[in-house]
Every structure is written in structure tokens, then in C-alpha cells.
Amino acid sequence: MSTEKQILVLGGTVFLSRTIAEHAVARGHQVTVASRGATGAPPEGAEFVTLDRATGDGLDALRGRAFDAVFDVARIPAHIGPVLDALADDAGHWSFVSTISVYKHFDILSEELHEPTAADSTDAALEAYGPSKVVCEQLVRERLGDKAFITRPGLIVGPGDRNDRLGYWPLRFAEGGEVLAPGPRERPVQWIDVDDYADFLLDAADTGEHGTVDAIGAPVEFGAFLDQVGEALVEHGVLSAPPELTWVSQEFLLEQGVNPWSGPDSLGMWVPTPDYDGFQTRPTGPAAAAGFRASDLADTVKRWWHANAEAPHLKAGLSRQKEGEVLAAWHDKPTAEGLAELDAERRFAVPQAETPAYDG
Structure with missing residues (x-):
């Protein structure tokens, strides 16, 4: 157990930032949450400060205060500089949550980054997400030096994910019947459990980790992923089998209007190959060297189910009507054609990438 620290979470009311604040409170730290308060309430036991980064409101309430560790998930470059000016000099450790979307290429495993946007950019468009995070990283590094720990998560899953990317599968399995699965089984998938991620970041603040690492668990085949989700629900008593x-096949899914990743008419955590082959096989060694430990998928599924068991329903994903239509169309296909498509997809294999040295 770490000694009591003064912790600041910029955000702290939604998903990852809220989970960081909750875990910090549970560890006995003095936690301050600073946000607009428009997306939710801070966790019990945390001090709340109103902060609107777009206008600067609330910075005076934080200015001059010293924090042992600061956690930030910002995505707008113009929101970074003023907070650094107000807090960086009196921060013992600064943890910035970036994203693997900073990488320019998703189809191959590459370290090449997007060209950064301007440091004063306020562009919130999805297309600017990766380039904006690149310049956010730069601003944090330049100001904090070896007090900065920058992590690049891939898909974050667990309780509080409003897109139901992992949650689609346990809820769909619990409804029973024939379940549509995105071929091929060998397609890789990666994720990081939100609770594991929060613990990783808090531990890194304790040990003074610095540098830049991908924050992601080891890739597994999609077939193994779905098998483990089903087995976890059986063990948890949700399913009998x-x-x-x-x-x-993915070609057929796309033809039928099934969307990847998340959102309406989507299959959670599914992305096409080869477009996202590199995105789903990021190296895990650097994060492990920095102290990251991943939960078993069964534990992640059980935590997610427990958090949603009182009112289990899908907030996003493929509707049962749409799924039934796609399955009916698939079963109506000539058998030889369907098998040929699956055989063609099975030529894809998970690449064994060399893990770069950890720079923390």
C-alpha cells in the first residue's frame, strides 16, 4: 500500500478518469477531481473543483496547489497548455493518457506517428484525434521531462464503457440462440481492462515511471476471445453452456451493412483485416516492464457483468432484428461460396512482432 498522496484527476467523472479517481480514493489518497461536472458526478470521497478547460474557468482554484500526481486524459491541444502553466511546476508526477491512434498506420505494425496538429488547435473532429494527441504528448514531455509518463492505450473495456464494445458479447450471449460471430476466428484482438489500467497508472505514479509506452494486453484470436467470454459466463452462472x-466472413458482414468496432449495427471489438492488423498487435513488453499486469478475460467479463446485472441491456451494437436478417442471408448463400470466403480469410495470421525497448 502506497503512502497517502495528493492526487489530481483532470476529468474524473467518466469511464477511465473516474476509475482512476475511484481507485485512488480506495487506496487512501486525498483525491481532487476537476471537470465541468456535465457528464457525471465525481466518486464518493473525492473533492470536486469545477474546471472548464475551454474557458479557463476553475484554474484559479487549482493554481498554486501542489499535487504528488496528476492524471490527464485531454484530447484538445489548446486545453493542455493553460493547465500545464497552472500546475506543472508543483506536480511530482504527470500521467498523460494518449492513444495508439497516434500511429499513422493501422494496417501494419509501425512506430510512425501522425503529423501533429497546432498546439493551440481546438479541433474536436474524430479525424483530428490522433494528430491532436501527438501534439498533446509533445506539450507534456516538453514541460514535465522525466516527471511525465505517457501511455497509449488501445481499446479500453470494462464497466462504464458507454459504447458497449466488450459488453455487447456477454449481453448477446445471455440472450441465447444462434449468435453471429465475425470471421475469421484467427483475427487478432487486443484490449486493456479499465480497472487494470487505473491500477497501472497509480502504481506508475508511486514508482516514478516515465517515458512513453503502449498500454495494451497481449493479442488473442477472436475465436479464443469469444470462447473465453462464454466460459466466463458459464462459470459465473449466467449461462448453462x-x-x-x-x-x-467479413466481406459478407460489410455487404450486409454490419459496422465494425462500436455504435449502431456494429459487432463489438471487431475491425476488418488487413486494415487494422497493426492496430490489434501492438507490443506488450514495454508496459509489462513498467509494471502493467493484465487480468484474465474471465475476471474482466465477470466484473463487467456484475456492474450491469441489475439492468442488463445493450446500449449499442447489432440489433437482434439486424442480426437475424444477416444470419438468414448467410444461410441462404451457396455453401461452396461461403466456405471459399472463409478459407480465403484464414490465410491471415497474427504477426509476431519484435518488441521495442521500453523507454521509461
């Missing part, structure tokens, strides 16, 4: 899966 694993679900019946029907694997459908």
Missing part, C-alpha cells in the same frame, strides 16, 4: 456461434 457456451453459445452457438455462426462464423460469417
Whole structure:
């Protein structure tokens, strides 16, 4: 158990930032949450300070205060500089949550980054997300030096994910019947559990980790991922047996209007190959060297189910009507054609990438 620290979480009311604040309170730290307060309430036991980074409101309430560790998840470059000016000099450690979307290429494993946007950019468009995070990283490094720890997560899953990317699968399995699965089974998928991530960041603040690492668990095949989700629900007493899966080729899914990743008419955590092959096989060694430890998927699923068990319903994803239509169309395809598509997809294999040295 670490000694009591003064912790500041910029955000602290939604998903990852809220989980960081909750875990910090549970560890006995004095936690301050600073946000607009428009997206939720801070966790019990945390001090709340109103902060609107777009206008600067609230910075005076924080200015001059010393924090042992600061955690920031900002995505707008213009929101970084004023907070650094107000807080960086009196911060013992600064943890900035970036993203693997800073990498320019998703189809291959590459370290090349997007060209950064301007440091004063206020562009919130999705297309600017990666380039904006690149310049946010630069601003934090330049100001904090070896007090800065920058992590680049991939897909973050767990309780509080409003997009139901992981949650689609346990809820769909619990409804029973034939389940549409995105072929091929060998497609890689990576994620990081939100609770594991919060603990990793708090531990890194304790040990003074610095540098830049991808924050992601080891890739697994999609078939193994779905098998483990089903097994976890059986162990948890939600299912009596694993679900019946029907694997459908990605070409057919796209033709039928099924969307990747998240959102309406999507299959959670599914992205096409080869477009995202590099995105789903990021190296895990540097984060492990910095202290990251991943939960078993079964534990992640059980925590997610427990958090949602009182009112289990899908907030996003493929509707049962749409799924039924796609399955019916798939079963109506000529058998030889369907098998040929799956055989073509199975030529894809998870690349074994060399893990770069940890720079923390």
C-alpha cells in the first residue's frame, strides 16, 4: 500500500478518469477531481473543483496547489497548455493518457506517428484525434521531462464503457440462440481492462515511471476471445453452456451493412483485416516492464457483468432484428461460396512482432 498522496484527476467523472479517481480514493489518497461536472458526478470521497478547460474557468482554484500526481486524459491541444502553466511546476508526477491512434498506420505494425496538429488547435473532429494527441504528448514531455509518463492505450473495456464494445458479447450471449460471430476466428484482438489500467497508472505514479509506452494486453484470436467470454459466463452462472456461434466472413458482414468496432449495427471489438492488423498487435513488453499486469478475460467479463446485472441491456451494437436478417442471408448463400470466403480469410495470421525497448 502506497503512502497517502495528493492526487489530481483532470476529468474524473467518466469511464477511465473516474476509475482512476475511484481507485485512488480506495487506496487512501486525498483525491481532487476537476471537470465541468456535465457528464457525471465525481466518486464518493473525492473533492470536486469545477474546471472548464475551454474557458479557463476553475484554474484559479487549482493554481498554486501542489499535487504528488496528476492524471490527464485531454484530447484538445489548446486545453493542455493553460493547465500545464497552472500546475506543472508543483506536480511530482504527470500521467498523460494518449492513444495508439497516434500511429499513422493501422494496417501494419509501425512506430510512425501522425503529423501533429497546432498546439493551440481546438479541433474536436474524430479525424483530428490522433494528430491532436501527438501534439498533446509533445506539450507534456516538453514541460514535465522525466516527471511525465505517457501511455497509449488501445481499446479500453470494462464497466462504464458507454459504447458497449466488450459488453455487447456477454449481453448477446445471455440472450441465447444462434449468435453471429465475425470471421475469421484467427483475427487478432487486443484490449486493456479499465480497472487494470487505473491500477497501472497509480502504481506508475508511486514508482516514478516515465517515458512513453503502449498500454495494451497481449493479442488473442477472436475465436479464443469469444470462447473465453462464454466460459466466463458459464462459470459465473449466467449461462448453462457456451453459445452457438455462426462464423460469417467479413466481406459478407460489410455487404450486409454490419459496422465494425462500436455504435449502431456494429459487432463489438471487431475491425476488418488487413486494415487494422497493426492496430490489434501492438507490443506488450514495454508496459509489462513498467509494471502493467493484465487480468484474465474471465475476471474482466465477470466484473463487467456484475456492474450491469441489475439492468442488463445493450446500449449499442447489432440489433437482434439486424442480426437475424444477416444470419438468414448467410444461410441462404451457396455453401461452396461461403466456405471459399472463409478459407480465403484464414490465410491471415497474427504477426509476431519484435518488441521495442521500453523507454521509461
